[in-house]
Amino acid sequence: MRRPSAFLALLAILALLAGCGSGGESATQGDGGGGDSVAKVAGSPPPEVVVEASSPGFDATRIYEEAAPGVVTIRSVFGASAAEGSGFVLDEEGEIVTNAHVVTDESSGEREPAKQVYIEFPNRNVVPAEIVGFDPFVDVALLKIAPDGFALHPLELGDDKDLRVGQPVAAIGSPFGEQQSLSVGVVSATDRAVKSLTRFEISGAIQTDASINPGNSGGPLLDAGGRVIGINQQIETNSGANDGVGFAVPVSAIKRSVAQLRQDGQAEYAYIGVSGQPLYPQLARKLGLDTTFGSLVADVVSGGPAERAGIEGGDEKVQFQAAQYRTGGDVILQVDGRDIVRPDDLAEAIATKQPGDVVTLTLLRDGKREDVKVTLGKRPDSSGSG
Numbered sequence: 538m539r540r541p542s543a544f545l546a547l548l549a550i551l552a553l554l555a556g557c558g559s560g561g562e563s564a565t566q567g568d569g570g571g572g573d574s575v576a577k578v579a580g581s582p583p584p585e586v587v588v589e590a591s592s593p594g595f596d597a598t599r600i601y602e603e604a605a606p607g608v609v610t611i612r613s614v615f616g617a618s619a620a621e622g623s624g625f626v627l628d629e630e631g632e633i634v635t636n637a638h639v640v641t642d643e644s645s646g647e648r649e650p651a652k653q654v655y656i657e658f659p660n661r662n663v664v665p666a667e668i669v670g671f672d673p674f675v676d677v678a679l680l681k682i683a684p685d686g687f688a689l690h691p692l693e694l695g696d697d698k699d700l701r702v703g704q705p706v707a708a709i710g711s712p713f714g715e716q717q718s719l720s721v722g723v724v725s726a727t728d729r730a731v732k733s734l735t736r737f738e739i740s741g742a743i744q745t746d747a748s749i750n751p752g753n754s755g756g757p758l759l760d761a762g763g764r765v766i767g768i769n770q771q772i773e774t775n776s777g778a779n780d781g782v783g784f785a786v787p788v789s790a791i792k793r794s795v796a797q798l799r800q801d802g803q804a805e806y807a808y809i810g811v812s813g814q815p816l817y818p819q820l821a822r823k824l825g826l827d828t829t830f831g832s833l834v835a836d837v838v839s840g841g842p843a844e845r846a847g848i849e850g851g852d853e854k855v856q857f858q859a860a861q862y863r864t865g866g867d868v869i870l871q872v873d874g875r876d877i878v879r880p881d882d883l884a885e886a887i888a889t890k891q892p893g894d895v896v897t898l899t900l901l902r903d904g905k906r907e908d909v910k911v912t913l914g915k916r917p918d919s920s921g922s923g
Contacts, residue, residue, distance in 0.1 A: 594761050595705040595761045596761075597707055597719065597721050599763075600707045600759055600761070600763045601707070601709065601719045603763045604692055604707075604709060604757065604759055604763045605659060605709055605717055605719070606659055606660075606690035607625050607626040607689075607690035607691060607692040608623060608624070608625050608626075608659070608692075608709045608710065608717065608756055608757060609623065609624050609625065609626065609633060609656050609657060609658055609659075610622075610623060610624075610656070610657040610711045610716050611623060611624045611633075611635050611639055611640065611654065611655070611656060611657075611666075611680075611755060612654070612655045612656075612657065613639060613640045613651035613653070613654050614651055614652050614653040614654070614655075615642045615644075615651055615652060616652060618642075620639060620642075620651075621639075621711065621714060621752060622635060622636060622639030622640075622710075622711070622752060622753075622754040622755045622756075623635065623639075623709075623710035623711050623752065623753055623754060623755045623756030623769070624639070624656070624680070624755045624756065625692045625755075625756065625757045625765065626689050626690055626691045626692060627679075627691055627692070627694075627795070628689075628691050629684075629688075629689050629691055630681075631681050631682040631683060631684050631689065632669075632679060632680070632681055632795075632799075633656060633666060633679075633680040633681070633682060634677065634678070634679060634680075634755070634768065634791065634795060635677075635678050635680065635754070635755030635768070636676045636677065636678065636754045636755040636768060636770055636786075637671035637672060637673055637676045637677055637678040637734055638676055638734060638754065639678065639754050639755045640654050640668055640671065640678050640680070641671055641673075641678070641734075643734075648671075648673060648734065650668045650671065651668070653665065654666040654667075654668060654680060656680070656682055657716070658687075659716075659717055660687065662685075662687055664682050664683070664684075664685065665682070666680040666681065666682045667680065667681045667682075668680055669681050669798055669799065669802055670797075670798035670799075670801070670802030670803050670804075671798070672794040672797070672798060672803070672804040673733060673734035673735050673918065674733050674734075674735055674737055674739070674794075674804060674806055674916065675733060675739050675786055675790045675791070675794050675804075676733050676734055676739065676768075676770055676786055677768065677786060677790070677791055677794040677795065677798070677804075678755075678798075679794075679795055679798040679799060692757060692759075692763070692764070692765050693762075693763070693764045693765065694764065694765050694788055694791070694792060695759075695760050695762070695764030695765055695766045695788055696764075696766070696788065696789070697727075697741070697743065697766050697767065697787040697788050697789050698789065700724050700727050700743065700766065701724065701727075702723075702724055702725065702726060702727065703723050703724065704723060704724045704760070704761075705721065705722070705723055705760075705761060706721070706722060706723060706724055706743075706745055706747055706758055706759060706760060706766070707719060707720070707721045707747065707758075707759045708720045708721075708722075708745070708747045708748070708749055708753060708756060708757070708758050708759070708769050708783075709756055709757060709759070710749075710752060710753035710754075710755070710756025710757075710769060711752045711753070711756070712748070712749070712750035712751065712752040712753045713750060713751060713752050714752055715752070720747045720748035720749070721747055722745050722746040722747030722748070723745065723746060723747075724743060724744070724745055725744040725745055725746050725782070726743075726744035727741070727743060727744070728740070728741055728742075728879065728881060729741075729742040729743070729744050729784060730742065730880070730881045730884070731770070731771060731784045732771070735918050737806075737884075737916065738881075738884065739770075739786055739790065740881045740884045740885045740888060741787045741789065741790060741881070741885065742767075742770070742784045742785065742786060742787060743758060743766065743767045743784065743785040743787055744782065744783070744784055745758060745783050745784075745785060746781045746782070746783070747783060748781075748783075749769045749772050749783035750772070753769045753783075754769060754770060754771075755768055755769070756768070756769050757769070758785040765788055765791075766785070766787070766788050767785030767786055767787050767788055767791070768785055768786045768788075768791060769783060769784075769785050770784055770785055770786050771783070771784050772784070805891075805892055805915055805916070806888060806892075806915075806916040807887050807888065807890040807891055807892050807894060807913040807914070807915070807916065808841070808842065808887070808892065808913060808914045808915055808916035808917065809841070809842050809843050809887050809896075809911060809913055809914075810837060810838035810841020810842050810843040810844060810914065811834050811835075811836065811837050811838065811841075811843045811848060811850070811869075811883075812834075812835050812836045813832035813833055813834055813835060813869060813883050814832065814833045814835050814862055814863065815831075815832055815833075815877075815878075815879065815880040815882075816828065816829070816830055816831045816832065816833055816868060817829070817830075819857075819858065820857060820858070820862065823855070823857050824855070824862075824864055826868060826901060827901065827904060828868065828870060828901055830870070830876060830877065830878045831868040831869055831870045831877050831901060832868065832869045832877045832882070832883045833851060833862060833863065833864060833866065833868055834848060834849065834850050834851060834866040834867045834868065834869060835850055835851050835862075835863035835866070836850045836851075836863070837849065837850040837866075841914065842911050842912055842913055842914045843911060845911075845912075846898075846909055846910065846911040846912070847909065848866075848867055848869075848898070848900075848909065848911070849866045849867050849902070850863065850866040850867075851863030851864045851865045851866035852865045852866065853865040867900045867901070867902050868900065868901040868902075869883060869898055869899070869900060870899045870900065870901055870906070871897075871898070871899035872886035872887065872896055872897075872898060872899075873886070873896050873897055874897075874899075887913065890913055891913075892913055892914055892915040892916075893912065893913065894912075894913050895910055895911070895912050895913070896910070896911050896913060897909070897910055897911075898910075898911055
């Protein structure tokens, strides 16, 4: 975390990153991910709710004893300033995973890695670390240390695809510099879209009421088996501290990011170049559209993959049910046969692809369904479209 002077500045930030890298800047920037947040009010089926907070299979003491030896404190030096966050051991070769904003800074206008990074282990060893690479799109960084003869305690990566609302979870990290702190709670929601270090959003994020505060950034969110299901990344707050709404980067995104960082030190993501608004039954009836789902194409990025494929954005504005929509353009119904129903479905469908992949979009255009092939590009750091 930043030292007290920077801490006071953070109190006014609504969406505060759980740790304090990035030179005192909030890493929750932009509105990308291919969707417009104005329409996140309907269109998604309710999640399955399972209340398990007192489940006999969830033993917080056991989880802590098994996982805490693999959770580390990370100190980053940025010239005259410093930051502190959390992380966890990935393997016995010395790989450490944390949030990118813990070990990078963008106060100069461009995101730069820390000049020095140190890892403090629970056994009091403190060693320097190399930044192998960082991924601003999902706020993940991969570090590497030389173990120098002491044993490492890797944490097992779990799976986030079957997470259910109400499932108990535990967070371990260094909130406010208090190392090896445990908090417990439940999965409050799944499939959230949260801000990254770019204008794109991180899709599939896990919302939890487990206490997450500045300094927790980069630490693991654990399931009942002590497996990592996410990296604690940010909180939403009016006070500057935990208000019960925290978010973690899902482990599926971490796995994909780490694999790329390990290979070339950077991560690439596919890009289609549109921003969309989710369609729902009442809105479809209002607009006279022969569908109950899909993504209204609001804007098309000039020169992007979608524009080159002839995708058309909206040129009219409609006010409906306390929200404004851009209409008159194409409606994306499917990507490679996958229905676009929830607000983040379009972004998630594109995120599973690679730059250069060709996808088939099923469109509703002028009342007729039409298939259009689009060659995806490479996601730019600064654009706000999906």
